[in-house]
Amino acid sequence: MKPDELIEEIETIYEDEDFIVLNKPAGVLTIPDRFARGIPNLYDILKEKYGEIFVVHRLDKETSGVICFAKNEEAHSDLSEKFEEHEVKKIYLALITGHLRNKQGRIDIPLSENPKLPGTMKVDYENGKRSITEYRVLEEFENFSLLEVRPLTGRMHQIRVHFKAIGHPLAIDPVYGGRQEIFLSEIKKKYKPKEDEPEKPLMSRLTLHALRLGFFHFRKKEYVEFEARLPKDFESLLKQLRKYSVKEDNF
Template sequence: MKTTEFSPEIEIIYEDEDIVVLNKPAGVLTIPDRFSRAIPNLYDILSEKYGKIFVVHRLDKETSGVICFAKNEEAHANLSEKFEEHDVNKVYLALITGHLRNKEGRIDLPLSENEKVPGTMKVDYENGKRSITEYRVLEEFENYSLVEVRPLTGRMHQIRVHFKAIGHPLAIDSVYGGREEIFLSEIKKKYKVKENETERPLMNRLTLHALKLGFFHFRKKEYVEFEAKLPKDFESLIRQLRKHSKVET
């Protein structure tokens, strides 16, 4: 499948008459901000290019990776139903804190909106909706683990809240983990910042990337799957962890 670009930062992974699949950069909204339309968002960018565009699902502003939009009402209705029925294969990469006792597992904890902190979610055994996240540890580092994550349901902030709930929040998550950035000096022993220089973080946004998205294409009559390569900041962080903080198993 040919990759094209219509913006220096926003890569089109695939498109046909029904859908357009992008590799969303971190920091870009999926839909317009309620209070300021001037903030860059994929919906406005795509609407300018295609005329009419339909939102199928969303990624958090600071999450990078694969996201799909529909180009017509038929595709929108079909894909919306698939997402509603959880008939979509979603795979994420997450860098979390610490080491999980079980290297493969399932987190099954109900979630609901947190009334005390608008715009966030919480584990709620009484009124929460069932939420399921499967995971598999790919690599372990001194203080972190790289995990393949498959959310079987699609609640807001599901991955972030689930890993926080089991004591392993994302390595960077200012809302659910309290951490905003990671520096090389934390990873590389004996690393020294040059005099009169301020160290720049290796990464300063959510350590979460939507890696793959797959579903049955209603017009092609076949299963299709799309993959979004890791952005440079995430790739650089993993590379430094492998070099200076790898845990041998």
């Protein structure tokens, strides 16, 4: 898909003279790839459309959801400072493996880059930066739990590494969890895929979605908050879990 066609496919949640807020699809880069500069990414696409665009924050390639870009230096400086001072509200939906003993809590585990696996993070109690993630369990299924997650700090892969660290990685996370996809046959016990063709996965990317983003708009002088609806693959997976895999003693 060409860049101009890609931007037409991406939902614009909000736009004014200072910001553009998008619902990023999974599989699309936020910024250019260091080693493959030609891969389509939101920054290049928006820069081509607006002439000038500023990156404020990022989402992993396989994470969907709300993302904001600044359209001028003043907006960029103000919102970047708010991110640095942890004044931006970020809410994610995450499907993790298993069930948490505490249905609401905080993970406070320091993280640092992993030199053995470039581009990844690790738990590091000696030299890591303080990293805090709050969560609340929304629903429990037979083998998974749906959480509302709020990262209070902004470390790379923070949510993914934190839940891995407490023994409950994302339901799908090839890097920190191992699993690459979820099939209906795993959820619907009597379901049998067709013998003559391979079963297609319900979902085959990170079970992580940036749901809401909120901050004080420096020009409007008011708090603004934006929400990105769940993509079809995540909605479909949750629909099947609710239908066939509800935890019997769900709270």
